[in-house]
Every structure is written in C-alpha cells, then in structure tokens.
Amino acid sequence: xxxxxxxxxxxxxxxxxxxxxxxxxxxxxxxxxxxxxxxxxxxxxxxxxxxxxxxxxxxxxxxxxxxxxxxxxxxxxxxxxxxxxxxxxxxxxxxxxxxxxxxxxxxxxxxxxxxxxxxxxxxxxxxxxxxxxxxxxxxxxxxxxxxxxxxxxxxxxxxxxxxxxxxxxxxxxxxxxxxxxxxxxxxxxxxxxxxxxxxxxxxxxxxxxxxxxxxxxxxxxxxxxxxxxxxxxxxxxxxxxx
Numbered sequence: 421x422x423x424x425x426x427x428x429x430x431x432x433x434x435x436x437x438x439x440x441x442x443x444x445x446x447x448x449x450x451x452x453x454x455x456x457x458x459x460x461x462x463x464x465x466x467x468x469x470x471x472x473x474x475x476x477x478x479x480x481x482x483x484x485x486x487x488x489x490x491x492x493x494x495x496x497x498x499x500x501x502x503x504x505x506x507x508x509x510x511x512x513x514x515x516x517x518x519x520x521x522x523x524x525x526x527x528x529x530x531x532x533x534x535x536x537x538x539x540x541x542x543x544x545x546x547x548x549x550x551x552x553x554x555x556x557x558x559x560x561x562x563x564x565x566x567x568x569x570x571x572x573x574x575x576x577x578x579x580x581x582x583x584x585x586x587x588x589x590x591x592x593x594x595x596x597x598x599x600x601x602x603x604x605x606x607x608x609x610x611x612x613x614x615x616x617x618x619x620x621x622x623x624x625x626x627x628x629x630x631x632x633x634x635x636x637x638x639x640x641x642x643x644x645x646x647x648x649x650x651x652x653x654x655x656x657x658x659x660x661x662x
Contacts, residue, residue: 481647516574516646520565522602524641525609527554529621530596530632544629546595548581553617554599555579561611563601565643569593572646589648596632605637 512518529551532544555573558566566573571588578587585592601608612618612635621633 478647481645512645515650516565516572519642519645520602521640521642522564523605523637523639524563524600524602524643525558525605525612526636526638526641527558527599527601527612528596528632528634529554529599532630532632534630544631545584546586546597546631548579548586549617550621551586551597551599552579553615554612554621557612557615557618558599558601558603558608560615561603561608563603563608565602567600567643569598570644572644574646574648574650576650589646600641600643602641602643605639609635609637 509518513520529546531546535541535544551568555566555568568579568588569591571577571591571593573588577589580587582592585594586597587593613622621631622635625631626633
C-alpha cells in the first residue's frame with residue numbers, strides 16, 4: 421500500500437504556515453510592547469512639563485509680588501506713594517493680574533453620568549465650545565472678571581479641546597468646570613440663560629444627556645489673578661501716547 425504523494429507537501433505547508441503565524445505573533449507582541457512603552461514615556465514627559473509649568477507660574481507670582489513691593493517703595497521715596505499705589509492696583513486689576521472679590525454668579529458644567537446604549541458618548545461630555553459659549557455670554561453680560569477652575573481669563577486666554585480635557589491658559593482642566601464671574605448677578609444670569617448657545621446646556625442638553633449643570637447667584641465671590649506670562653509679539657505702543 422502506497423502513501424498518497426501529497427502528504428509530505430501538506431506537512432511542509434503546515435510547518436511553513438505555523439512559522440509564519442509564530443513570527444507574526446512575535447512581531448505584534450513586540451510592537452504592542454514598544455507602543456505601550458512609548459505611551460508611558462509620553463505621559464511621564466507631559467506630567468513633568470506640567471510640573472515645571474506650575475513651578476514657573478509660582479515663581480512668576482513671587483517675582484510680580486517683589487516687583488510690586490519695589491515699585492511701592494520707589495513711589496514712597498518720591499513722595500507719590502498713595503496715588504501710585506492706587507494707579508498700580510487699578511492697572512493690575514484691569515489686566516487680570518490680581519485676585520478680586522465681589523458679587524456675581526457661579527456656573528458649574530459637568531459631564532453626564534450615564535451613556536445610553538447606541539448613542540454617541542461625546543454627547544454626554546462638556547466640550548470647549550460649551551464652556552466658550554457660557555464665558556462669551558458672561559462677558560456680554562458685563563462680567564468684570566472670570567475664572568475657570570482657578571484659571572483667570574485674560575485677553576490671550578485660549579479655551580481649546582485637549583483630548584478628554586479642556587486647555588485653559590496651558591492648564592488641562594477636567595469636569596466639572598466651575599466658572600466664576602464677577603458682575604451684576606441678575607444681569608449675568610439673564611445673559612447666560614438668554615444666550616442661544618449657552619441656554620441649551622440648561623434645558624435641552626441637561627434633560628437629554630444628563631449633563632450636570634447649574635447656575636447660582638452669589639454676593640461674595642473670589643476670582644483668582646492670572647498666573648501666566650504676558651509677552652506681546654505684535655503689539656507696540658502708539659507714538660505720542662495716542
């Protein structure tokens with residue numbers, strides 16, 4: 421009885437196929453390990469840079485405090501201490517460099533807690549556009565100072581999406597987003613609830629997606645001062661001071 425001539429060929433095919441599968445599996449495993457290692461390294465780098473940023477912001481705040489003290493001492497020596505101090509405080513407040521207090525409103529924007537099956541999870545998150553809509557409405561309502569999770573908003577403040585977080589003044593912020601604004605409480609409240617985009621968060625989106633949002637008036641709010649740097653690249657003083 422003779423063996424079928426194709427059996428050795430089948431054995432050879434299975435051996436080669438097994439080798440290819442083993443090589444493919446080994447390569448995939450190595451790629452997964454490399455990608456995982458790179459992701460971990462990137463997380464470490466981001467955390468290190470954020471810590472450096474916080475240290476530099478604290479150092480900047482110290483230097484600004486020292487500068488203000490030296491300016492007041494120089495003003496005292498020249499006999500214009502009181503007027504200079506008042507003008508300096510006014511300019512710092514206008515620039516957003518000093519913490520301020522007053523009446524206003526506090527708006528809290530939080531992600532939804534449960535995602536309905538078959539729906540888009542992004543609909544249940546607070547996005548940068550949602551925050552920007554509320555902030556814009558507050559400024560339209562006459563807000564004199566606004567902060568988001570302790571980050572003071574100034575003319576150069578960006579509000580951008582950064583993955584699952586929101587970037588404000590180079591700081592990554594997460595839900596819930598607490599927005600404090602100083603101004604006339606009644607006017608600010610009406611400005612937010614009467615805005616076409618911002619008002620959707622408090623009715624349609626809250627009921628449909630379960631967003632955790634609220635707006636409350638307050639007679640005593642504190643808004644932090646801006647901790648970042650200001651380096652104008654294109655602005656120059658007008659000639660003659662006009």
